Amino acid sequence: MVFTDYEGPWVLNDFAYELCMAVFNNDRFFRNISEFDDYLYYVEKRKGYEAGYTLKLIAPFISATKQRIDLESMIEVVYVPDAKIASSKILKKCKVIVISTAYREFVEKTAKFLGFQEIHASEIDFNMELNEELRRELIDSIDFIASLSGKEIYRELEKIFLKLWGLIENLKVVGAKEKAEILEKYEPKFPIAIGDSITDCKMFEKAKELGGVAIAFNGNKYALEKADFAIVSHSAMAEAMVVEQILKGKKPKLDEKIGKVYEIEKSDFDEVLRESMRSRVELRGIVGSLG
Numbered sequence: 151m152v153f154t155d156y157e158g159p160w161v162l163n164d165f166a167y168e169l170c171m172a173v174f175n176n177d178r179f180f181r182n183i184s185e186f187d188d189y190l191y192y193v194e195k196r197k198g199y200e201a202g203y204t205l206k207l208i209a210p211f212i213s214a215t216k217q218r219i220d221l222e223s224m225i226e227v228v229y230v231p232d233a234k235i236a237s238s239k240i241l242k243k244c245k246v247i248v249i250s251t252a253y254r255e256f257v258e259k260t261a262k263f264l265g266f267q268e269i270h271a272s273e274i275d276f277n278m279e280l281n282e283e284l285r286r287e288l289i290d291s292i293d294f295i296a297s298l299s300g301k302e303i304y305r306e307l308e309k310i311f312l313k314l315w316g317l318i319e320n321l322k323v324v325g326a327k328e329k330a331e332i333l334e335k336y337e338p339k340f341p342i343a344i345g346d347s348i349t350d351c352k353m354f355e356k357a358k359e360l361g362g363v364a365i366a367f368n369g370n371k372y373a374l375e376k377a378d379f380a381i382v383s384h385s386a387m388a389e390a391m392v393v394e395q396i397l398k399g400k401k402p403k404l405d406e407k408i409g410k411v412y413e414i415e416k417s418d419f420d421e422v423l424r425e426s427m428r429s430r431v432e433l434r435g436i437v438g439s440l441g
Contacts, residue, residue: 156250158346164437178296200325202349213278214288236386237264348372383409
């Protein structure tokens with residue numbers, strides 16, 4: 151079985167970022183919310199909070215606008231080059247399970263093109279019931295949040311979210327912990343996990359714990375630290391080829407025209423990180439620099 155993240159390995163989109171841009175047209179707002187997400191997970195280590203819960207954090211602000219979420223007009227899916235050919239190739243060899251932090255409706259609508267049928271993704275309510283006072287307060291805080299920098303991001307957002315935790319804590323978001331739990335429920339004999347970011351780390355650990363393999367596709371530092379192999383490529387065909395080789399018991403190798411694959415333990419980590427991040431940003435632009 152192949153357990154794969156969706157944004158990064160198969161589409162170049164970052165749903166949460168693009169939704170915020172479509173609704174607020176405010177890059178800095180999302181970046182600061184994303185930084186707060188990292189802070190809650192890594193620094194505060196908030197109980198029950200997982201890497202990848204950014205959608206939880208932005209849901210109240212989206213709801214406050216009372217804007218109807220029309221995915222087709224708001225977000226245009228952009229697939230990784232050769233994604234369709236690559237997915238067809240993998241599906242001929244094994245079962246593929248998509249596990250994504252992205253909004254379920256977005257993943258389901260766009261993954262069908264690739265032939266992926268089994269999908270686990272976040273189920274978010276962007277029409278939360280907010281009293282008028284809180285709704286106005288959240289709308290007025292958008293530009294304020296965007297203006298923050300340094301430690302004031304954490305200090306001020308802590309204050310704002312004191313009123314929001316009760317509203318968002320039960321939202322069904324697929325974060326790092328959930329990804330690992332979903333993989334484990336399948337009881338796979340030889341799981342192959344594919345991902346690219348911090349939200350995939352626990353899934354990578356679980357796959358290896360169960361005797362499988364973890365593959366980072368243009369991964370960031372967090373993903374590379376937990377991966378067995380790192381693919382650096384502008385083509386999804388690299389994923390299909392590496393998976394096929396692993397299933398045959400071969401050491402993964404790619405033609406330079408397709409990309410490069412590194413065995414993490416036998417490679418210079420800093421060099422792999424530089425190559426991977428360069429390819430990541432070249433492909434995904436601004437969102438490639440996010441966690």
